[in-house]
Amino acid sequence: xxxxxxxxxxxxxxxxxxxxxxxxxxxxxxxxxxxxxxxxxxxxxxxxxxxxxxxxxxxxxxxxxxxxxxxxxxxxxxxxxxxxxxxxxxxxxxxxxxxxxxxxxxxxxxxxxxxxxxxxxxxxxxxxxxxxxxxxxxxxxxxxxxxxxxxxxxxxxxxxxxxxxxxxxxxxxxxxxxxxxxxxxxxxxxxxxxxxxx
Numbered sequence: 006x007x008x009x010x011x012x013x014x015x016x017x018x019x020x021x022x023x024x025x026x027x028x029x030x031x032x033x034x035x036x037x038x039x040x041x042x043x044x045x046x047x048x049x050x051x052x053x054x055x056x057x058x059x060x061x062x063x064x065x066x067x068x069x070x071x072x073x074x075x076x077x078x079x080x081x082x083x084x085x086x087x088x089x090x091x092x093x094x095x096x097x098x099x100x101x102x103x104x105x106x107x108x109x110x111x112x113x114x115x116x117x118x119x120x121x122x123x124x125x126x127x128x129x130x131x132x133x134x135x136x137x138x139x140x141x142x143x144x145x146x147x148x149x150x151x152x153x154x155x156x157x158x159x160x161x162x163x164x165x166x167x168x169x170x171x172x173x174x175x176x177x178x179x180x181x182x183x184x185x186x187x188x189x190x191x192x193x194x195x196x197x198x199x200x201x202x203x
Contacts, residue, residue, distance in 0.1 A: 007067045035054060035192065044128070052067070053065060068173075073161065075158040088162060100144075118193075
């Protein structure tokens with residue numbers, strides 16, 4: 006799904022979310038858009054990055070990603086309460102540049118987010134039930150370190166994960182430019198495909 010900047014701004018306005026000022030360079034809007042598909046394991050979601058470049062020209066980029074856990078972790082939860090699925094919402098200052106699992110630079114969670122816990126191991130994503138709030142390591146990172154991944158599997162236990170490593174490297178370059186200007190704090194907003202059809 007590739008909505009325009011205006012379409013995204015309209016959804017933000019309806020929900021009362023903050024859209025970061027495009028009159029400043031590299032003031033990032035990081036947006037996940039979750040597809041309607043409830044079957045796990047595909048990179049069928051979109052990560053959008055909106056910002057203004059050095060000349061204050063608005064830019065929007067779309068990346069293939071998943072905002073859902075892979076099938077492996079749905080069937081083998083790390084947590085006794087079930088595998089984390091991020092609840093849609095705007096999480097201000099939720100992420101910072103850091104090391105994912107201590108291994109490589111990514112956006113790592115630093116402030117609380119809300120998740121559902123999927124514990125029935127049926128391989129289908131359950132976007133409902135009690136919500137839990139806290140720091141769960143819901144990071145934004147890559148899958149395959151060399152090229153791209155076709156299936157999510159172990160790459161996500163609730164994180165937002167890029168399909169292609171080249172997209173992820175580009176994304177992190179922009180995040181580091183923003184960090185040098187505004188500090189190490191990033192807001193992540195998770196929308197749903199249905200937000201653009203109602």
